[in-house]
Amino acid sequence: MRRFLVRAAALGVLLAGLTGVPGAAAATGPVPLAPADLTGSVANTGISLSWRQPAGGPAVASFRVYEGGVAVRRTATTSAPMQYIGVNTTHTYTVTAVSATGVESAQSAPFTGTTWTPGMAPQCTEPAPTTVFDVTSSALSVRWTVGRSSPLLALSVNGRDHGIVSGTSLRVGGLTPDTSYAVALRRVGCGSQEPTVGYATTRTLPGTTNTTAAPRDLVVTGRSDRSIALAWSGPTDGSYVHQYAIYDGAYRVATSWTRSATVTGLFHGTGHRFTVAALNVAGNESEHSPVLSPSTEPCPAQPPAPARVSASAVTASTVRLDWTLESTATSYTVLDGNTVVATVTEPAAVLTGLASASTHQLRVVGLLTGCTDTPASAPVTVTTLPGAADRPAAPAGFQAGRATIADGYYADIPLSWSTSAGLTYRLYDGATVVGTYPAGAVTLRTRGAERHVYRLTAVNANGDESAPSGPVEVITPFLVAP
Template identity: 75%
Template sequence: MRTLAATAAALTALLTVLAGTTGTAAAAGPTPLAPADLTGSVAVTGISLSWRQPAGGPAVASFRVYEGGAVVRRTATTSAPMQYLGVNTTHTYTVTAVSSNGVESPPSAPFTGTTWTLGMAPQCDEPAPLTVFDVTSSALSVRWSVGRASPQLALTVNGRDYGIVPGTSLRVGGLTPDTAYTIALRRANCDPRTAPVGYATTRTLPGATNATAAPRNLATTARTDRSVGLTWPAPSDGSYVHQYAVYDGAYRVATTWTPSATVTGLFHGTVHRFTVAALDVAGNESEHSPVLSLSTAACPVLPPSPSRVTATAVTASTLRLDWTLESTAGSYTVLDGDSAVATVTDPGAVLTGLAPASPHSLRVVGSLPGCPDTPASAPLTVTTLPGPTDRPVAPLGFRVAQPTVVNTYDADVPLSWTPLPGLAYRLYDGATVVGTYPGNAVTLRTRGAERHQYRLTAVNANGDESPPTAPVDVITPFLVAP
């Protein structure tokens, strides 16, 4: 039994220690523009989100993905794979941009998607909603949503075949003024006689025709994590070009007097689809060059470090640690001094089996997929609560049996371990307590196509925990529909 003094100490010592930015103070500075064109490619177990950050406004350092008013992902690039969402689940997301001063933009327009089950793949008539905008006398822009079916989409404009168009937007130039145009998208892997999955009509404005030939041989000169250099030959037939316009998909990103440009304000690991048009004095566009698809450097030169680190002394044996990272990490390592004491896949960790009233200097390092690790967070010192010194040993034999599908969308996950007398067993999924159990087994009902990382600790009569078992990773199965 705990003494009265120990109980009082526990009540008064349950404090949160902060390291880094708390996020409670109002940030100063101009507000970034809201992200635009949020769309998603929906698959069996997840939704891959992507968006565009408009040019202008203060520089953007990172983005936050929201679902139901809560931040569910932070990233320093313009895409976010939302994985292991569970089959047949509906999700609505918005995205905000965050400046280097911490000022957050208004949210983007929402995107809603529903994951689907294998065997129920959309057919060739799955819609790809199409929008035509920024129409001039000589050009128009088109954007579309990929949806759930194959992203291989073929574009035609007044019957002219532009072939399979990468990405989700394109600028088309060299059009005839004051002319009606029909724009259609078809699934490239389906019967060409199938009705278009995206369709629109528009009319170009009155004006002059640009007779300059389309630029050719667009190439890259240099790439960083934030910029791309482009070059192309000047016309060899002596045609006069007033200026050149560089487009990334449907959006103009640079205008230049010479046949080269450097496009800045990009984000690491992002794919861009550049075309170039020659402009006459009136600004009319020639036909565009063929698309040049390339990506910025995969790794950020200055990766962020974990921040807003908080630690709570839960008991005499347990600490709870939370943090944020304004980027996408594959995993996180928690250091106590220079020793790694936990590796987790999501922000947040529980450290158990610690000595009572013991100080710990904690730091967090993020692992960026395919890139060097982030710098470590600032060190944070936290002390466990006072209490008894005895600790159970870590459970033995912790294992998961083969999960079984129980209906169209759910699965059972059987977990078991070797019990010892007088102990209970606490199950964690990441940093979340699933439950505390007597005996030697539990079966969890979960949604199919979810990912879980389970750890088990032993708990004695004082409530003190053992060190955890090694993690057991589970991706729950799901029913394959006929």
């Protein structure tokens, strides 16, 4: 029976087949703008990345996350959880945007984060670097970094409390021209002191004052995976409004002559922080409406199909399959004709126990959590090498023992299985060969907070592999600091 092997890379995030570098794709057309404001929420087992795609340029279909010049994640939205990448490890990421025709942007500015052990996280006084920009006579924008402590930050401008602010940026309007302003961020949920962790000063430009009251009753009237429709009421004082400006965090995303607007160019499953300001004839901003935090529809309306599918015959019993997907899939189904032969979690599979000189027509479908599946990839045909027909039986009794912590950052994982005379045993971590062993046990040392999916095949004297054992999944433990 045809079986499969799942690839779970040693750091849990490196995806087989994603080895391109920015600009390497043979595609033509306008170049997208580079993603901006790349940041990360750092935890003990991973780093959750998020970024912003600036308005303008050609439409963006997907994004690629790079580490060390290698694309380690492809996604169709503006976030990427990099999970099980090892405790106390440092990672530097950049992101590129990819147009619908496959043209890739320049890289974003990098983000560097170090995963940490619980009990060793920075304290509430960890800085939240704060930047003030796009200052006019009546408004300013603030951008900050959350850090690894409590994510609850409260914003004040010249002592006026704007309350807890979500996300990493906000626009503040209704300011007085030619006036000095101090912006402060304090961390909430850290006891009674609520220390100030971000601070910046600026001066508004000379000009006229906009005394119009803030728009109100901001609501969502419709949404899709790429847009959100908004409506609101005018100022309570009934004053004349020349135009309205709609902001997402600190960035203007639309203007409207009426009390409604549809914000487009968004990405599925993303949260937004909308406010609306009334503009006078001079373009000065009133105070902003309260923040509204909706999300786009969670599923892409037209998910892409897996692409760049390649298959190679490794032996008379084994083939390897690799592919890419410009979206985020939780798993993949591999089909041989119309028969499911593999369900894997990353874009690579090794099929073992196949017949010699047998031909297989393989396709891949991505499985999107809570959403429709992707279309199937174009088929690829592969034929195993000629050879003997006999195959050993799949190993029995494959199991993981109790992992022991070697030090604060590493653990030893004992694996064992039953053996038969004349056979050796090949251990896989996903689709990666860990080693070939003559005995029925091995102990692997791995870093804490990594995910591994091990499978074992039996190999006969001809080098032909059995179908694999059932999977043994391990998330390696680590020492929790006091």
